[in-house]
Amino acid sequence: MLVVMHRQATAEQIDAVVAAIRRMNLTAHPMPGATRTAIGITGNISAVDPRSLEVLPGVEELLRVTKPYKLASREMHAADTYVRLPLTPDPSPQRGEGRKTPPHPQPLSPEAGERGEEVVIGPGSFTLIAGPCSVENEEMILRTADFLVSKGVHLMRAGAFKPRSSPYSFQGMGLEGLDILARARQRTGIGVVTELMDTDNADAVEQAADIIQIGTRNMQNFSLLKRVARTSKPVLLKRGLSATLEEWLMAAEYVMAGGNYNVILCERGVRTFSDHSRNTLDLSVIPPVKHLSHLPILVDPSHGTGKRDYVPAMALAALAAGADGLLIEVHPDPDRALSDGAQSLDFAGFGRLLDSLRRLAEPLGRTIN
């Protein structure tokens, strides 16, 4: 932290700032310069409101130096985080029959469990999480799960609870949707990624999901972050529509500070003046995320662009840019989807994209999983 004094600041004003810093049990380092004095601050400043010194007489501005996040920071944890998901179907009973959350996720498929296989999200691999925007009925979920498994995709996304900007739009199937996902998981062995919107449904979603998704609009829903910090499942944390990288990592910090270290970031487009796509997909955030944090990062090109024709180009670009995988919308019949059909690929389109991704992964030394 650095306090920059005004050019006309008096010696008394400088002394007063130094004294204020000392009262905070911090160390002040005055630096007289050609035109003004700056005062460096060292010590444990995480508890200080960066703006409380700014209002003292003679202070021009206050610059923060250290990052406010710790657990999410690569400085504190140099090695990359790998989030591991065992490949075995969920043996837990259906809802209504005494479903309990196991302390550790069970392998997604029996054979894989025996062979000790798992999906690993992190550098080196490139993980695909594909599926429809929302659970619409059991048939379409099973068709999608079967298709994905046939293509070697291990994780399916689908929302049972849907955040919709209009109260008059389809709000998701709710608990019934979770049951459908559980049956698809049991039948096909596919892992389930689904969104949690509120603390009321946290137990049910934790039970149903292999990865719990926190949506864009809830990135700073701190009560919800504290709640998922106490679950046994990894958390997929989407970037807020106008979140800076620091705010995003601070949201991850909330989850990690509560004891859940399995956080997966997901870039899905930010809001800018630009109107050629639904959002502005910020692939340029990938290198700084990798520099500042050890957490894996996925990209959602479906929400990022909002148009299915633009999805494949952005999916390939995400791979080339160093992302650790994709969250991508695939639907058996996108033109009849209840939500977000315009940005969903159909099965054929997804198959073609998968081929392209595999060809591109090789020279990059990456493995699609």
Place this chain on the structure above:
Amino acid sequence: MLVVMHRQATAEQIDAVVAAIRRMNLTAHPMPGATRTAIGITGNISAVDPRSLEVLPGVEELLRVTKPYKLASREMHAADTYVRLPLTPDPSPQRGEGRKTPPHPQPLSPEAGERGEEVVIGPGSFTLIAGPCSVENEEMILRTADFLVSKGVHLMRAGAFKPRSSPYSFQGMGLEGLDILARARQRTGIGVVTELMDTDNADAVEQAADIIQIGTRNMQNFSLLKRVARTSKPVLLKRGLSATLEEWLMAAEYVMAGGNYNVILCERGVRTFSDHSRNTLDLSVIPPVKHLSHLPILVDPSHGTGKRDYVPAMALAALAAGADGLLIEVHPDPDRALSDGAQSLDFAGFGRLLDSLRRLAEPLGRTIN
């Protein structure tokens, strides 16, 4: 809604779009033009995903015409909404003694109740809601409440639950903070405006508050919006950091669709590239809000600017621009505040601003309350 066909679209493609529209039980109005055909759509299109037609062959783009909000719209409700709060202390017992939510708010002060007085938020008046960012202890809340009452201010803001970007920052006093607010309300007769962050604390906040605040980061927390739609208290709905006017009115629509028509909008700055202030206070949203909606709108110049020196100018501008009041941070000792001290006025500064507002209100035909 208007479907714009591609310049080279075939007659078959146009027919297919017309057929698709009819399958939705809507009416299609083809308009052949010099270079392309456009197809108007009329009927009840609120249930249609605006992008589902966009992916049909030959379609260039799809333009939406009607607004998606109804209850919040001035078209549906031409007269201005006035939110009325009776001036009488809360006669309800303290927490732990069987606190119950009265079906209608009680007058804030006994005399006012007898005289039938009330605070009215809406055009013609200019309502001040002032107070500290957070409840820090009972003494500072009582001092602030006494001060505000002495200045003729009827509503106090103060957060018991605080959304903080860092998990290591002060998170508010919680239920204890609500109790402090209830005592201040009982002693001074001041109305209480306080934030609700999650459904878990909805009953407690509804009990303590005269107005329930929904914060910026929760503007699209739809579970929370549905919950406050069922409370008996007016809702102050802050604009999201990157919310369009339409999204903001849709969030209000969530509350109103659930049966709570007493929604007060609050502009508090949006996020842009601009870095001279904490956020970019968007006073220019006031005229369009008044044009499109009948709901009252307040302005929060404290969060909007982030610096106390800039607050008075923006407070006066908000009045001149046609806002219905202010949400403004006042603290007995801002330089020692636990949060947001840098943007809080002290008592003397608030007093000076109040004088300026009163002078300015007169030629505008407005009454400060």
Place this chain on the structure above:
Amino acid sequence: MLVVMHRQATAEQIDAVVAAIRRMNLTAHPMPGATRTAIGITGNISAVDPRSLEVLPGVEELLRVTKPYKLASREMHAADTYVRLPLTPDPSPQRGEGRKTPPHPQPLSPEAGERGEEVVIGPGSFTLIAGPCSVENEEMILRTADFLVSKGVHLMRAGAFKPRSSPYSFQGMGLEGLDILARARQRTGIGVVTELMDTDNADAVEQAADIIQIGTRNMQNFSLLKRVARTSKPVLLKRGLSATLEEWLMAAEYVMAGGNYNVILCERGVRTFSDHSRNTLDLSVIPPVKHLSHLPILVDPSHGTGKRDYVPAMALAALAAGADGLLIEVHPDPDRALSDGAQSLDFAGFGRLLDSLRRLAEPLGRTIN
């Protein structure tokens, strides 16, 4: 300037940074802290690329402390700048008759010149510059000038050269438009504010204008800024669509560094995600401009909002927020205007706004001129 070292930076890396700073003839102030070292830099750092140190091994980031603008800064020039325009008609001959630029502007009206009157732009007064977007013909300019003079307005805006986003739109009348403005000026004594788009027409515009306008899209047209720095007329510098306050003041610095100190800033809306108005009028920039600079600032509510119905509210708000005046579009028949009719007031609307501004100016201690 402050160099923040990486947490794991070695002593050698720190020494290397200190040495690099010394090679730039600057002074290094190392500050070892609890978790990392920061190195303050003092001396004449205006010539240093702030990012050249950032790439040295062990450097985490580089924070700039001093402002890059000098002449535009209030620190260097504490007193407010007042731009003064004498009130006398331009006695210079018409174009084609040997027009010359006088070293100092002549009074705009003969009587005023005798009485030593002038328009003063700066704190205390509130200056209106009104008129049509573009010069369309002589008749409408003379009508507008007569109307404005009758209302006590001393300065008229009108573009002879128009920056249009489409090459197929009306591009302005050019030199013929300047001649029309000169005749209006001579006949009515009104001062002329008109835009210069390129160096080719600099002499002609300097001759015709009492104030030379630099448009939004040219705020960082540095060749043009250097050219107007050599003119004898004040420069009205509109803020760029996505200019930070620092960039804007640096553009003013270009003009001042070339010797022209009469710079008037003009906020006219910035580009954000927000879509309820043509641009987002950033009234919140006014207090920081006044804090950081001594230059006067006007507000253009016409471009800021893009809709005439929203103009009066923003004009009043600009006055209340502390702006030094308005640049505002007025047209004899806005619905038939060749450009920007939708955001222009008609004469009656402008008259009503003027009355409101006068009523509001009084309690603010300001004089409309």
Place this chain on the structure above:
Amino acid sequence: MLVVMHRQATAEQIDAVVAAIRRMNLTAHPMPGATRTAIGITGNISAVDPRSLEVLPGVEELLRVTKPYKLASREMHAADTYVRLPLTPDPSPQRGEGRKTPPHPQPLSPEAGERGEEVVIGPGSFTLIAGPCSVENEEMILRTADFLVSKGVHLMRAGAFKPRSSPYSFQGMGLEGLDILARARQRTGIGVVTELMDTDNADAVEQAADIIQIGTRNMQNFSLLKRVARTSKPVLLKRGLSATLEEWLMAAEYVMAGGNYNVILCERGVRTFSDHSRNTLDLSVIPPVKHLSHLPILVDPSHGTGKRDYVPAMALAALAAGADGLLIEVHPDPDRALSDGAQSLDFAGFGRLLDSLRRLAEPLGRTIN
């Protein structure tokens, strides 16, 4: 174009709008709907100010349908544009010896000219334009040119005229810099891409450059666009900091409407709230550019990120996303560069990136040139 009437609009108001449309020699298509009437407009509406109808009584809003750009549009010109540059040194004499602009560019290298070789910018290939931010002296330009030629790169970027936000920063070597570029071109056969900042230097830059660059800050400098429309050289048009895709294509339209059809677009990052990189590189603009226009598009990852460590990832992503090439900063000694050193690669870093690009190009079916 579509006029949407207010819900309460009267039949007279609708008739008045229809009449206004007819007075413009356009055809009106009224569409009465369940809750309101919309009026479609067909005919040649390019000359109409879209907002002039919006102010008529009863009109709610006006929606534009057709795109304002024609020559830049893929609808008007379905085939991709390929910009072709012959590979031969410029045989024209040096400046001061009667330099003339040849009507068509000469091959860049003698052998290539004999063999009829050329650089082709457009789909299928991936063209690299590399070099320092600015011409600093002859030695570094020659070293860079030799290095690039040795790597098979045919085009070098380097600025003789530099747009700098501070008047106190290095402004480029000017005409002397152009001479240095001409000598490098003659000696090595490398093609030259250099920026034109104003019409005064248009002849000199046209003479020196194989491609004339129009910088970000001049994207809407319409006088400059009209001037380069009259040159014989292709124009590289950088996207403005806050330009929408439509505005960008309209700027290209200015150049094409003046007769120069060889326009190359270049995405270089836009300005958003995001602060993790210098700008927000908008790779997602590539698919819409390819959809809406036939012009080639390059990506500048150096300005896009502002940090050399982030450049390779974004360069690879640009290739994968479908860009037609890169504009990229390479410097013999970036840490001593006079400008933008922090975002420049050194020779070794560029060599490594080139290897990666070549490996990635193959599965994409692209050829690096």
